Amino acid sequence: MAGAAPLVTTRAAGGRLLVAALDGVAEQAGLALGMTLADARAVAPESCVMPADPTADAALLDRLISWCGRYTPWVAAAGLDGIFLDASGCAHLFGTPASRGEPAMCGDLVRRLKGFGFAASAAMADTPGAAWAMAHYGADNCAIIAPGKTAAALAGLPVAALRLDAATAGTLARVGVARIAQLCAMPRAPLTARFGAGVGRRLDQASGALHEAISPRMPVTPFRAHLAFAEPIALADDIERGLDRLLKDLCRRLDRAGRGARRLALTLYRVDGEIIERQVGAARPARDPAHLARLFAGRLGGFDPGFGVEAMTLAAQGTEMLTPVAGTALIPGDAAPAQFCAEDLAPLIDRLGNRIGFEKLVRLGAHPSHLPERAVRARPALAEAMDFVWPPTPRRPLRLLAPPERIEAIPPGDTGGPPARFRWRRADHRIHTAEGPERIAPEWWLRAGKTRDYWRVEDTQGGCFWIYRHGVAHRDRPSQWYLHGLFG
Amino acid sequence: MHPRKTRIETLRAALAALERRPGWPPAPLGLGPLDAALPGGGLARGAVHAVQGRAAGGFAALIAGRIDGAVLWCVDAGARAGLYGPGLAALKLDPARLIVARCANRTDMLWAMEEGLRCPALAMVIGEPPGLVDLTASRRLQLAAEAGGGLGIVLGRNRNGGSMPPNALESRWRIDFAPARAGWRWRVTLEKCRNAAAGTQWMVEWDETTGHCVVVAASGDRPVAAQVA
Numbered sequence: 001m002a003g004a005a006p007l008v009t010t011r012a013a014g015g016r017l018l019v020a021a022l023d024g025v026a027e028q029a030g031l032a033l034g035m036t037l038a039d040a041r042a043v044a045p046e047s048c049v050m051p052a053d054p055t056a057d058a059a060l061l062d063r064l065i066s067w068c069g070r071y072t073p074w075v076a077a078a079g080l081d082g083i084f085l086d087a088s089g090c091a092h093l094f095g096t097p098a099s100r101g102e103p104a105m106c107g108d109l110v111r112r113l114k115g116f117g118f119a120a121s122a123a124m125a126d127t128p129g130a131a132w133a134m135a136h137y138g139a140d141n142c143a144i145i146a147p148g149k150t151a152a153a154l155a156g157l158p159v160a161a162l163r164l165d166a167a168t169a170g171t172l173a174r175v176g177v178a179r180i181a182q183l184c185a186m187p188r189a190p191l192t193a194r195f196g197a198g199v200g201r202r203l204d205q206a207s208g209a210l211h212e213a214i215s216p217r218m219p220v221t222p223f224r225a226h227l228a229f230a231e232p233i234a235l236a237d238d239i240e241r242g243l244d245r246l247l248k249d250l251c252r253r254l255d256r257a258g259r260g261a262r263r264l265a266l267t268l269y270r271v272d273g274e275i276i277e278r279q280v281g282a283a284r285p286a287r288d289p290a291h292l293a294r295l296f297a298g299r300l301g302g303f304d305p306g307f308g309v310e311a312m313t314l315a316a317q318g319t320e321m322l323t324p325v326a327g328t329a330l331i332p333g334d335a336a337p338a339q340f341c342a343e344d345l346a347p348l349i350d351r352l353g354n355r356i357g358f359e360k361l362v363r364l365g366a367h368p369s370h371l372p373e374r375a376v377r378a379r380p381a382l383a384e385a386m387d388f389v390w391p392p393t394p395r396r397p398l399r400l401l402a403p404p405e406r407i408e409a410i411p412p413g414d415t416g417g418p419p420a421r422f423r424w425r426r427a428d429h430r431i432h433t434a435e436g437p438e439r440i441a442p443e444w445w446l447r448a449g450k451t452r453d454y455w456r457v458e459d460t461q462g463g464c465f466w467i468y469r470h471g472v473a474h475r476d477r478p479s480q481w482y483l484h485g486l487f488g
Numbered sequence: 489m490h491p492r493k494t495r496i497e498t499l500r501a502a503l504a505a506l507e508r509r510p511g512w513p514p515a516p517l518g519l520g521p522l523d524a525a526l527p528g529g530g531l532a533r534g535a536v537h538a539v540q541g542r543a544a545g546g547f548a549a550l551i552a553g554r555i556d557g558a559v560l561w562c563v564d565a566g567a568r569a570g571l572y573g574p575g576l577a578a579l580k581l582d583p584a585r586l587i588v589a590r591c592a593n594r595t596d597m598l599w600a601m602e603e604g605l606r607c608p609a610l611a612m613v614i615g616e617p618p619g620l621v622d623l624t625a626s627r628r629l630q631l632a633a634e635a636g637g638g639l640g641i642v643l644g645r646n647r648n649g650g651s652m653p654p655n656a657l658e659s660r661w662r663i664d665f666a667p668a669r670a671g672w673r674w675r676v677t678l679e680k681c682r683n684a685a686a687g688t689q690w691m692v693e694w695d696e697t698t699g700h701c702v703v704v705a706a707s708g709d710r711p712v713a714a715q716v717a
Contacts, residue, residue: 398576402570
């Protein structure tokens with residue numbers, strides 16, 4: 001850092017440019033947050049000045065939060081420049097066999113962040129408030145406060161370490177309350193009367209008297225498997241093998257809980273801090289490792305492993321109860337051909353759905369409406385069968401155009417019957433035979449739409465169409481004709 | 489029976505045994521003359537058939553309605569005309585048995601068809617891949633069908649005529665609308681079929697109100713060979 005120019009970023013406020021952030025060199029040069037840029041330039045003319053970009057900062061913090069998922073799933077943002085990690089039950093997984101636990105995890109975190117180029121400071125404590133205070137105002141950049149020692153550790157810190165706003169902290173300092181220990185010694189009632197409930201609440205949150213919940217950025221699922229590698233891996237085969245292990249682990253847990261996964265998210269943590277996420281879905285809850293591995297098979301390629309992947313996690317983000325069912329194949333000879341067996345089809349639907357999209361796999365469900373376009377509702381591929389079925393209606397097309405396409409009747413005059421010729425998509429069709437009309441009225445309770453007269457017509461080229469006249473025929477004005485369906 | 493004919497029959501049986509896929513029983517169409525013309529008395533399962541012509545979709549739905557089990561129909565996601573439930577129900581294909589896959593492109597559709605054909609839980613896979621089904625694509629589909637035992641149908645794009653390029657499909661049909669006084673009629677032509685005589689034509693009449701389908705005697709334009717026989 002020696003010899004480097006101080007770096008500050010600026011934000012505009014009230015027609016002036018203020019220092020929004022600064023680095024360690026700038027701090028040593030005597031610059032401070034909130035200074036005007038003119039003052040800062042006067043103090044340190046060699047400063048490198050850049051405009052602040054809060055959006056990019058937020059995006060960077062978001063990526064770092066995702067990356068911290070390699071330590072614990074319970075990760076959340078702490079203000080604009082900090083991250084909370086709930087490390088309960090995670091710390092023992094980190095470090096060497098000789099030194100495991102919280103110091104190892106904390107040290108690892110700071111070292112890696114430093115490697116990415118961040119000047120990070122971490123602290124671990126009983127409460128989020130105490131950890132925040134130690135990380136921001138503690139002397140050590142990797143402080144561990146042993147359980148029960150919170151009050152002692154916080155006593156000497158300035159009151160601003162309680163996450164108080166600048167005005168409150170300034171007022172407290174002016175009346176001579178500079179340290180947290182002094183604040184603790186004060187009677188609570190006058191404090192609340194003067195500064196509001198905020199000061200007392202922050203104090204209680206830091207000491208642990210008041211619980212403070214961290215809401216994780218991503219919902220935390222109990223079904224999560226983690227795998228860290230001693231050496232970074234980069235080969236697709238190795239990643240697949242790692243996935244197999246994770247799947248086995250996860251499926252064992254799902255099995256014990258009697259649940260199956262509907263959505264799985266695989267996260268690969270690259271050595272350089274990038275993370276790669278892949279998600280797959282299942283149409284029905286599944287916990288067969290081989291089946292789930294096949295769903296990932298097509299999605300593992302096409303990413304850049306960079307210098308290697310050092311850890312991977314697999315989380316079942318949506319789970320549902322999955323009770324084992326006895327297969328019908330247990331009784332040989334009793335295999336009546338099932339019309340539609342959702343259990344057997346589920347693996348196929350999963351494979352298709354993960355490639356072409358689950359919303360593209362539909363079944364045609366019946367809807368009680370006599371309007372042709374409203375009689376069908378698309379339903380999920382493995383939805384339960386419906387009670388309602390269509391009444392048998394003759395003369396319905398195999399394919400329906402949505403919306404109906406306007407056709408040009410030739411000649412335009414209306415004789416009451418179908419036109420002799422029509423033009424559709426720039427092609428002429430001479431009508432050979434016509435069957436109809438079938439009159440379909442609009443739904444009277446909607447008071448919208450017109451009566452339609454449908455004909456099934458065959459043209460001389462052998463095509464078969466379903467056309468209708470919009471509204472009733474009128475001698476004086478030409479009718480509007482539409483093509484609504486195709487037979488064949 | 490004529491001794492020579494029996495000998496041919498035995499030879500045919502021996503050849504069929506040597507064929508790669510003797511396992512799957514054929515699916516009868518329930519239309520006497522058509523079934524009689526097909527080897528084994530029905531459409532071969534574990535195989536892929538091509539259906540072309542203006543009424544190809546209806547014929548595919550008719551076949552699907554006559555066999556048991558779930559059906560996968562792969563359609564083009566970009567097509568303006570989507571499959572219509574009541575129309576399928578009128579052809580006696582219960583839409584509850586049908587899964588429609590809207591594939592975005594040809595690659596996805598051929599892949600989805602292969603996956604479907606490999607899946608033993610599906611009885612039938614119908615697909616309408618954009619473009620022509622060439623030798624490679626048809627061979628892949630055929631192999632997938634042999635593995636899964638399903639019945640595959642490729643609907644030809646060239647509805648207005650023209651022929652498919654050489655391919656490895658089991659049979660090729662052409663279905664056209666024929667003029668009918670009432671109800672509707674299809675002119676069904678078996679253009680090509682492995683292990684069977686091709687070129688035969690039938691008139692299939694479909695009674696919409698009863699749902700019955702019968703083969704009627706072709707009157708005017710019967711092919712010469714059929715008249716002589």
